[in-house]
Amino acid sequence: MTVVSTQQDTERLTLTIVAELAAAPERVWDLWADPRQLERWWGPPTWPATFVEHDLVPGGRSHYVMTGPDGEQAHGWWEVLEVDPPRGLRFRDGFADETGAPNPELPTTTGRVELVGSADGTRMTVTTEFGTAEHMEQLAAMGMVEGMTSAMGQMDGLLVPA
């Protein structure tokens, strides 16, 4: 198991996952920086992601599309806050319209990624900060989509805002 630990902080509304990966930080960094590699793991097989824009520089923006089993699409965006290759980055992640413009009515999270060289390769720590409890609740519902495909049908309304 590559996941070393996870920590949920229901008081500070953060989720931290620590994983040990069998490759050097430079290689792991590519999984984040190269959109062709990033999209192979960001979305689940049932909702694959395509990054149509991806620019890991401070202030840089990404625009991705996740496509569901029935062809439905959910757009997302990143705003890169800090970037320090290959050691880490910090970015906001939210929902977008078809043009990639952020949807202000849907919640965002802030992700912090740290890559540290280790004996086995890289220790990766990803911390997700939720803005508010409501955001966390909404995102958890959307997390269901990614994590458990059986709930898919019920989540369409959330994923594709009217």
Add this chain to the structure above:
Amino acid sequence: MVVREVLDADAADRVFGALADPTRRDIVSRVLDRPASVTALAERYAMSFAAVQRHVAVLERAGLVTKEAHGRERLVRGDVARLRAASQVLDRYEQVWRHRVRRMDEMLTEPQPPPATAPPGPAPRRRSPSHPRPQSQPHQEDTP
């Protein structure tokens, strides 16, 4: 909606709103260990009895603590199940990241393509989700 089974949206707001305050977090952690009266709690904080009482009332509305009669006193007791429900919301999100890490790991351990010698340029587009092409590797299964 599935999440509602855990904690409906209003309840979640009350729970996380209640936990947003450091004094209330402290109260919850104390009374989870050991039930205490409001009077006993009030002695621990540099604020009025009424202020502590208000904090306890917020926690009570969120279902994080209950008050129960104990002799002449009413004891504040933490509700473990309620806290666990809050945590279950994060469980769902944790699953997302566990799946992502697994996919990253699969990518890092798959057979490496020969080193690219071509100059930087548009890479051949891979289909997503990736179905690894058959390679000379035994026992590889591409299970959905």
